Amino acid sequence: MTPTHFTPVPLDKSYRLMNHGPTVLVSAQHGGGINVMAAAWACVLDYGQAPKVTVVLDKATFTRELVEASGWFALQLPTRAMATITVGVGTDSARDLPDKLAKHGVKTFAAPDVDLPLVEGCVGWLACRLVPEPHNQQAYDLFIGEVVGAWADARVFHDGRWHFEDAPDELRTIHHVAGGQFFVTGASVQG
Amino acid sequence: MTPTHFTPVPLDKSYRLMNHGPTVLVSAQHGGGINVMAAAWACVLDYGQAPKVTVVLDKATFTRELVEASGWFALQLPTRAMATITVGVGTDSARDLPDKLAKHGVKTFAAPDVDLPLVEGCVGWLACRLVPEPHNQQAYDLFIGEVVGAWADARVFHDGRWHFEDAPDELRTIHHVAGGQFFVTGASVQG
Numbered sequence: 001m002t003p004t005h006f007t008p009v010p011l012d013k014s015y016r017l018m019n020h021g022p023t024v025l026v027s028a029q030h031g032g033g034i035n036v037m038a039a040a041w042a043c044v045l046d047y048g049q050a051p052k053v054t055v056v057l058d059k060a061t062f063t064r065e066l067v068e069a070s071g072w073f074a075l076q077l078p079t080r081a082m083a084t085i086t087v088g089v090g091t092d093s094a095r096d097l098p099d100k101l102a103k104h105g106v107k108t109f110a111a112p113d114v115d116l117p118l119v120e121g122c123v124g125w126l127a128c129r130l131v132p133e134p135h136n137q138q139a140y141d142l143f144i145g146e147v148v149g150a151w152a153d154a155r156v157f158h159d160g161r162w163h164f165e166d167a168p169d170e171l172r173t174i175h176h177v178a179g180g181q182f183f184v185t186g187a188s189v190q191g
Numbered sequence: 192m193t194p195t196h197f198t199p200v201p202l203d204k205s206y207r208l209m210n211h212g213p214t215v216l217v218s219a220q221h222g223g224g225i226n227v228m229a230a231a232w233a234c235v236l237d238y239g240q241a242p243k244v245t246v247v248l249d250k251a252t253f254t255r256e257l258v259e260a261s262g263w264f265a266l267q268l269p270t271r272a273m274a275t276i277t278v279g280v281g282t283d284s285a286r287d288l289p290d291k292l293a294k295h296g297v298k299t300f301a302a303p304d305v306d307l308p309l310v311e312g313c314v315g316w317l318a319c320r321l322v323p324e325p326h327n328q329q330a331y332d333l334f335i336g337e338v339v340g341a342w343a344d345a346r347v348f349h350d351g352r353w354h355f356e357d358a359p360d361e362l363r364t365i366h367h368v369a370g371g372q373f374f375v376t377g378a379s380v381q382g
Contacts, residue, residue: 019231020366020374021212040210043234045247045331052331054245056236083382136327140236140243144331162368175211175366175376177353183211185366186377191274 002109003120007154014150015047016161017077017124020185022173023086024075026055027108027117028066034117036106037063038090040176042075051147053128058141062094068137071130073145074111076122080184081170085121087180114149123153123171164188193300194311198345205341206238207352208268208315211376213364214277215266217246218299218308219257225308227297228254229281231367233266242338244319249332253285259328262321264336265302267313271375272361276312278371305340314344314362355379 009017018024024042028035041056053075057064067073078086088104097103108117111127118125128145136142152158155167164172164185174182200208209215215233219226232247244266248255258264269277279295288294299308302318309316319336327333343349346358355363355376365373 041235044232087382180382184377186375189373191278191371
C-alpha cells in the first residue's frame with residue numbers, strides 16, 4: 001500500500017535524497033518476479049533535470065538479473081527502524097530463498113507511472129531507468145540509472161531537504177560500515 | 192607534517208573508511224601544482240586486495256586536470272571540525288584563486304611511497320592510481336581509482352573499523368547535503 005506520507009520530490013532536488021551517502025535498498029521486477037537487496041555502494045552521479053545515480057550490483061544477485069532484464073531499478077532509503085531488515089535482504093539471496101521478502105517482512109507497493117516495486121517503510125525513493133553501459137556492468141558491476149521519479153516521506157523530507165530533527169530518530173537514514181553495523185545519520189552542521 | 196596519529200590501514204579493510212558514504216576531499220599534484228577539492232559523490236567500487244573507488248570530478252575543476260595529467264589522486268575524509276574548510280575548497284577554484292589552499296588554511300603532507308599530497312586534519316586517506324576509462328570520464332565525469340595505500344587517524348579508526356564513540360565529536364566524518372549543510376556521522380547501531 002502506498003505509504004501515507006509518500007510525496008513527490010522535484011527531479012532537480014532528488015539528488016539530495018542520496019547526497020549524504022546512505023545505504024540503499026535496490027528493488028526491481030521482471031516477468032512476475034520481484035526482488036529487493038541492500039547496497040552500501042550507491043552514489044549520486046549527476047543532478048539537474050536529468051539526475052543520475054550509480055549502484056554496484058554483484059553478478060551473483062537475483063536483483064541484478066531483474067535489472068538487466070527489465071532495464072529499470074529503484075533505489076530507496078531504509079531507516080534506523082529497518083536496520084535488521086536491511087541486513088536480512090542484504091545477506092539472503094532470493095536464488096536460495098524464494099520467499100526472502102516474506103521472511104524479512106518486506107512489503108512493496110507499486111511506483112506511480114513506472115513498473116517498479118517500492119519498499120514500504122523507507123523515507124526516500126528514486127525510480128531509475130537503466131543507462132546501459134555493458135563494459136561498466138561487466139568489468140566493475142557498476143550500473144548507471146537516470147532518475148525519472150522521486151518521492152520522500154514528508155515527515156522527514158520536505159521543501160527540498162531533509163528535516164530529521166523534526167521527526168523520531170527511528171526515521172533517520174543509515175550508513176552501513178561492515179558486518180551489520182551502521183551509523184545513523186547524525187546532527188546537522190553548517191560549514 | 193605527517194599527523195601524529197597517521198597509521199596504515201590494511202588494503203582489505205580500506206573500503207571501511209568510505210563504506211558509510213562520507214564527503215571526501217580530493218587531492219592531486221602534477222608538475223609542481225597541488226590542489227584539493229571537495230566531493231560528495233565518491234563511493235566504494237570494490238574491496239578485497241585490489242580495492243577500488245569512484246569519484247565524480249567536474250570538467251571545470253583544476254584538480255581533475257592534475258588527476259588526468261598525473262594518473263593519481265587521493266581521497267580523504269574531513270572531520271566535523273573541517274566543515275568550513277570543506278565548503279571553502281569545494282566552492283573556490285584554484286583557476287581563479289591560485290592561493291586557494293592558503294586562503295582556507297589547508298596544509299598537505301607527502302603520502303608514504305607515492306607522489307600524492309594528503310590533507311592534514313583528515314581522519315582517513317586513500318591513495319589511488321587512476322584506472323583510465325575515457326568514456327566514463329568524458330560522458331559522466333566519473334573517475335575510477337585503485338586504492339594502493341590507506342591510512343587512518345588511530346584515535347577514530349583502529350582494529351579495522353571506526354570508533355568515533357571513543358573520541359571527540361569534532362573528529363567525526365561529515366556528509367554533505369547541499370548549500371554547505373552537512374550531517375555528522377551519528378550513533379552506531381547493529382542491524
